[in-house]
Amino acid sequence: MSSQRKIETVERKQQLTDVALSQFALNGYHKTAVSDVVKEAGVSQGTFYWYFRSKEESALYIIEEGKRELLKVLEQGYRNEEATVEEMLLETNRLFYDFFTFAEENRNLMILLLIKGVGADTPIHKAASETFTAIEKASQRNLERARELNLLPQNMDVSIQSTLITNMVIGTISSWLFGPNLDINYKPDVSAEKMATSAAMLGFYGITGY
Amino acid sequence: MSSQRKIETVERKQQLTDVALSQFALNGYHKTAVSDVVKEAGVSQGTFYWYFRSKEESALYIIEEGKRELLKVLEQGYRNEEATVEEMLLETNRLFYDFFTFAEENRNLMILLLIKGVGADTPIHKAASETFTAIEKASQRNLERARELNLLPQNMDVSIQSTLITNMVIGTISSWLFGPNLDINYKPDVSAEKMATSAAMLGFYGITGY
């Protein structure tokens, strides 16, 4: 009846997590019923509740896990002590590239984390938002340090800048990966590398600097 | 049994629209029940269905109306033939300012249009997405014209630039107005003017250009 063969019990939770994530990503949190998830996973309703206390908890679990992975990637940024703007641009470029690549390889997670979590209930939504905040914080730290190193003008408002840049990057990931309609099946027509470079360049030099 | 009948007649639909919008904005489309809306509006459940064929139609109506209003504001941008980068920056600044101001004055609409529509069903979400697309299109048109006027470097990829800038602006509006948690009750701590200027500056000159 069910298609899976002898799923090891340890893998069961991961399987449910994967299925749930893909359905959350495809249809949104509210429109995804636990019954849909277990149907696709080939297990019974009760099993779901053996691994998760509730539907909400499953989403929270997914988001927390994803957030951890994402931040791991992002925290590798700016670890060197740059000395020139060019070096800093290079580092930023690399960071963006890692971000875009991670996003490309974790589409489902990304859409839930950055977008679809919005439609969910407050706790879920909050968890998703924290990802954003974390990214913004990192960005701000980096800008501050750069300014201390005299790599950037002293009169800039670092807080606003980091907000602007973070939103640019995150929003761009959304429309790049999922198109204008946030369609999970959209196929990007530009490479992660190109996007990362463009974003870094715009952030550093603006549209006039090309 | 009922305490109010035919109190306002013509304004009833607007009242329901307002209440629905504020609840969609506060709790999201799915979590808002028609029964919640009518309760706050002080009318019976049936009355809602006198004015709207369905809950979905009411959201669509709100979005379509809002989209029209917003685009009206945005289409006023770049109507002059700029001759220098400085003039163009000024125009952009003004456009962003109008946008940020409109957003500030239409918080509920904004959160639905730009964000919360995401969690809703496809038709609603699609309608909301069109707003984004319209903004991006306008941005792209403007950049193209500027390039033709030799105000911008010829080697830039206009399509990507407009995506980046649009996402920066829209994303920034979100976090400026609603904070990192997209809280409808968040109070911005920076003026619309400052945000608009910052965004325009970043877009034109990047972080290095301050």
Added chain:
Amino acid sequence: MSSQRKIETVERKQQLTDVALSQFALNGYHKTAVSDVVKEAGVSQGTFYWYFRSKEESALYIIEEGKRELLKVLEQGYRNEEATVEEMLLETNRLFYDFFTFAEENRNLMILLLIKGVGADTPIHKAASETFTAIEKASQRNLERARELNLLPQNMDVSIQSTLITNMVIGTISSWLFGPNLDINYKPDVSAEKMATSAAMLGFYGITGY
């Protein structure tokens, strides 16, 4: 907005009756909403309730009116004093013919009276049933008189016979006029005359008597 031109007030009730009948016939009593009726009639909800106390009353009114008309036709039967079986067959033939013709000319009424009334509420259904009973009674009277005149065998059970014949005729009208699926738009492929003759013949001589 509405398509009718200056309906005289006296005709209004008839108009509503007609529209209601056609919708009851097409969709059945329960599936027909008062709002459907008034929409097609081009009047407001309130108007309906000026002419009828309730939806049920409107159906009752239609049925009573129709019943009266139908029975008027049927009561013309067997008014002569037949002397032979052939004469009686002729008379029966004529009666059936009148019945089938009336049915053909009053499709909507017929389907409500004989069939669709069944799905309605008890009072309506009861009213419709009375038509059946009236027909059966008439049939029984006729058979009894024929037996008294020695036109028929003395050992027959008149009550059962009239039930059988009435059911044959009424059921046949249904399937003749509306086809096996009781489709109001079905077109009969046999003439009323042929049907009437066949029914009369079968009733008199059975399948062996052709």
Added chain:
Amino acid sequence: MSSQRKIETVERKQQLTDVALSQFALNGYHKTAVSDVVKEAGVSQGTFYWYFRSKEESALYIIEEGKRELLKVLEQGYRNEEATVEEMLLETNRLFYDFFTFAEENRNLMILLLIKGVGADTPIHKAASETFTAIEKASQRNLERARELNLLPQNMDVSIQSTLITNMVIGTISSWLFGPNLDINYKPDVSAEKMATSAAMLGFYGITGY
């Protein structure tokens, strides 16, 4: 809160089917609410939807099952190669008797299948109609064979005859079992045997042949 859980398991669907059928038969499809059914069955509303996808599906299920049972009975008819009219009459008599007996033992099903299905929605009504069609087809087949065997006049219109006879039988079952008002609680005052014989006789020899 709830007093019964998993009491019978396998028989739950049958129980729901039985209750639903009896209520459909008593009050008609539209007037029967799912809430009525589950109340009588002593289960929760949700349980109904565990066994049936919808109210409509439950009616369809009942009808399909009933149709199968009924046709099983009817298809036993005329299996022998009759040689004389008398033998054929005997066979017909037996068939009618089986039909009347089945009807008597399945009152609820019968009223839904032959009558009350009419008031329901199209799919249900269609399913019920097919029963009628099946019976008529069988009747026609039998008549045709009899004519080929020279047991019946060659000039008869078999199609019309079978329509007439089928309607007679079915209509008669209705009024015999449920009385003129189609009352589910009506008690027949004539035996199935007597009815079957009368119907067969009338069909074969007409009212004159007694």
Added chain:
DNA sequence: CATGAATGAGGCTTCATTCAT
């Protein structure tokens, strides 16, 4: 006579969750 906005009960269905097995 006529309108049409308003009511509110009630119907069908979904779904997160529980729990005996």
Added chain:
DNA sequence: TATGAATGAAGCCTCATTCAT
């Protein structure tokens, strides 16, 4: 661990009916 039947609270929507104008 796993099942799947069962629960019951909502949710969306329909519709007969009322009534101020």
